[in-house]
Amino acid sequence: MTPAYIAFEKEHRIAAGELSDVARAVKQLLDQRKDAAILVFNGRTSALVDIDFRGSVDDVLARLPKLAPRSDEEPAAPVAPRGPGRPKLGVVAREITLLPRHWDWLAQQRGGASVAIRKLVDEARRASGDKDRTRSAQEAAYRFMTTMGGNRPHYEDAIRALFAHDRRHFATLIADWPADIRDHVIALAHSDQAD
Structure with a gap:
């Protein structure tokens, strides 16, 4: 982890x-x-x-930056009890563009457009969860490698092996990198397996 x-x-x-x-x-x-x-x-x-x-x-x-919770974390519970009305759930209004047929379909859904869109997004997140975790792990490893290993031996070949999912070859290529950098790169590259 x-x-x-x-x-x-x-x-x-x-x-x-x-x-x-x-x-x-x-x-x-x-x-x-x-x-x-x-x-x-x-x-x-x-x-x-x-x-x-x-x-x-x-x-x-x-002065540390105020950090938003990770996207996979639940919003924090309110500190003080709230009065009547809708609870604040961290909902952020943004604009999306859809075709008229999409708006028509959303208008017919139980709970309205917002509920239907949230359900669709949650379903898509579940369906593509493994691919998304793998992609995120690769991108994090790539960013770190570019900053800390861009001038190290076999850097370009290691990047290719990372994105080709060739873990054995990847580990071999970075085996001679400094231990702390190598270990963190491997932890990042394999972080999709930790969940």
């Missing part, structure tokens, strides 16, 4: 876990060594996380 966030200094993993824990560890290292070059990644997507490390540890923690 991949950590929520992970930080690397060059080829060494220096922290992993929740963003506040990673930021605290990175700040402590930066206070000891001002010249340290550190990258913090979202552990699931491999997106780089921009953190302002100026000031004290408390200053850094106070």
